[in-house]
Amino acid sequence: MADMVVLVVAALFLAMGGSINAAVVEHTFLVSEVTLRHLCRDTVATVVNGQLPGPALEVTEGDSVVVHVVNQSPFGVTIHWHGVKQRLTCWADGAGMVTQCPIAPNTTFTYRFDVVGQEGTLWWHAHISTLRATMHGAIIIRPKSGSYPFPKPHQDVPIVIADFWQNDLRQVQKDLELWIADGDHSKDGPASATINGKIGDLYNCSGVAQDDTFVLDVEPGKTYMLRLANAALSNEYYFKVAGHRLTVVGSDANYLRPYNATGDVVAIAPGETLDVLMVADAPPCHSYYMVALGTQSPPPAPQTATRLARGIVRYPDSHGEAMEPQMPDQHDRTTSFHFHGNMTGYPNNPLLPQVRGHVHDKFFLTLGMGTIRNHTVHVANINNVSFHLPQGRSLLEARYHGAELVTATEEMSARPPLEFDYTDPVLINFFNRSAKLLELEPSRRATTMRHIAYNSTVEVVFQSTTLMEDSPNPMHLHGHDFFVLAQGIGNYDAARDTASYNLVDPPVKNTVMVTGLGWAAVRFVADNPGNWFLHCHYEFHMGMGMATVFEVGNGPTPETALPPPPADLPRCDRSIAYE
Incomplete structure (x- = not known):
């Protein structure tokens, strides 16, 4: 069969x-x-x-x-x-x-x-x-050719960084909407971090140390491509291997100009992937810890327990205790900001000439938290609208069949309804809410979409806000790649900041990390008909509504139009809860 x-x-x-x-x-x-x-x-x-x-x-x-x-x-x-x-x-x-x-x-x-x-x-x-x-x-x-724009590594090593939850995950989804409602958040998160599903040797229970550690056995002089993916629900991670230099060569299935990570630390956001070369050139008499450290915003943002996992890089003749790397502080945002800012791509991308040209649609999207129902229910939003998934049929099916949805859709706004100081620190503290925060936090829920003409060039400026928190926002677009043109601290100013756009060799990514106190500017070419989800890859942000949909129209020929659905496409079962 x-x-x-x-x-x-x-x-x-x-x-x-x-x-x-x-x-x-x-x-x-x-x-x-x-x-x-x-x-x-x-x-x-x-x-x-x-x-x-x-x-x-x-x-x-x-x-x-x-x-x-x-x-x-x-x-x-x-x-x-x-x-x-x-x-x-x-x-x-x-x-x-x-x-x-x-x-x-x-x-x-x-x-x-x-x-x-x-x-x-x-x-x-x-x-x-x-x-x-x-x-x-x-x-x-x-690559089909078998060659890379850098020395071919001897071995691929997938490294998936994730959380391990002891809570029932469906209940976690329900609890996320209450995540910010009380002061003790240490109980709300995962029990540990993991590397390739293993929790490492840092945890103990019942007085007995747990040793469930990922081990990478290496041979001196060989080059290993560490293929990192961050599958965690809610944490960016810093990753480092003691005694080894890390050279970043790719991200999100796009090559980057190789560069050595400052301090040999890489930063990887939820949803993001990195291709990192590591040469096994440390003294082979030792083993070396690889460490993944979860980051979080500093107080007064709500705090969770530190997420930390470690594996071991082991040489054939190693003995004794493994050497540990010195990690950044978990509240350090600067390392991540500069790490992502150091990425550059190659200028031969076939879409780059179009990206440099006329921009057909421009969007300024604020990313933040808010409330509905007279300040009693907490939501995340884009431009003050919290995305609500449709019921009964998918958005793509409704589009293809010309059918109505149980939940009506509305057009995503190109700008937020109010302009304010988006990074004002007085807005962060949810537990001591200022009059200004109470004025700005009201939101509403809706199923939002924005139609984009086929082959249009689209510019999006993502602006993080400090409404009730100052978390970063890893924004992911389905079906397309972003050209990441610039990022900055503070409030975006088009008159000032467009001059900093990199239109020569911008990195190409599907997930862009928008720093918690700043912004990121991207462009993409809408050359793929369909309904494409745009959302934050922090689960508590996406689950609470930091999302919208770009509906890319059909092209002029049958070969550039949305094909019919497969015959076995699932139908909605109203007896099952999907949120």
Whole structure:
């Protein structure tokens, strides 16, 4: 049966103009609940193929991917192939209630898409509620030529940084809306951080040290490509390996001009991926800790317990205690800001000439928190509107069939309704709310979209605000890549800040880290018809409404228009809760 599927998919690929040399990479993802034993407790988790992280997809650029998802969990699920552009395959994007209804329990759906024009590291994850905390894995895209714009590494090493939750994740989703309502937040977060599903050797319970550590065995002189992905729900991480230099060469499946990370520390936001070269050139008589440290905003922002995990880089002749790296402070935002600001790409991207030219649509989007129902319910928002997922059918289905939604949609505004000092520190303290904060925090809920003409050039300025917090915001757009033109501290000023735009060699990314006290400016070319989710990749921000949808119109030919949905596209089951 599997062989027949491969032949049929290959035939379809050829009929659509694919290359005879492209391979078909086929997987079956069995979604089920398993019991994990960590920290002296059994925890029930929803995982893929019994693994945490789930299986890695390893492909060569140009391959076709077929993934059969068999849902044996009690929840509706979808899988999002984070960063895969899904050229004319928007139906396979996996954004629950945006591009498809979830896959109901005891049913199956097959995702089919091509991986074209991308090389590097991406990742996949559940896109329903908080299930991505345990349903995720790496996507490794190798160049068809076998060559890289840097010395070819001897080995690929996927490193997925994540959280380990002992709480019921569905309850976590419900609790997120109350996350900021009381002063003791240490109990609300995950029990530990993890590297490749392992909690490391820093935790103990019942007086017994726990040692569940990821170990990377290396050979002196060899180069290792660390393919990092941050699957955590709510933390950016600093990552460092004691005694080793880290050279950043790619991010979000796009090459970067290689640069050595300052202090050999890399910063990776939720949703972001990094390709980092590490040469095993430290004294081989030692082992060396790799450390992932979760960051957070300093007080008066609400505080959570420190997230920290560590693995070991081990040489054949090492002995004794492993050497530890010196990490930045968990409240240090400057290291992350400069790390992301140091990224530059290559000037040969085929879309760059268009990005440098006329901009058809400009948006100024404020990112913050707010309240509804007379200050009693807390939400996150874009331009003071908290996104509400539709019910009954997905936005893409409603568009294709010309059908109405149970939940009406409205146009996303191009600017916020009020202008104010977006980074005023007096607005941060939720527990001692000023009159100004009480005036600015009221929001509303709606299902917002913005229509974008096919092949338009779009500029978006993301402005973080200090309304009730000053967290950074890793903003992710489905179906497209951003050209990251500039970032800054404070309030964006077009008259001043457009002069700082890098239109020569900007980095190209699908997730841009908007610092908590500043802004980021990006452009993208809307050359992929579909309904594409734009959202913060902090789960408590997205779940509370920091999201919207860009609806990219059809092009002038059948080959540039949204194709019909697959025959097995799931239908909504109103008996299942998807939020």
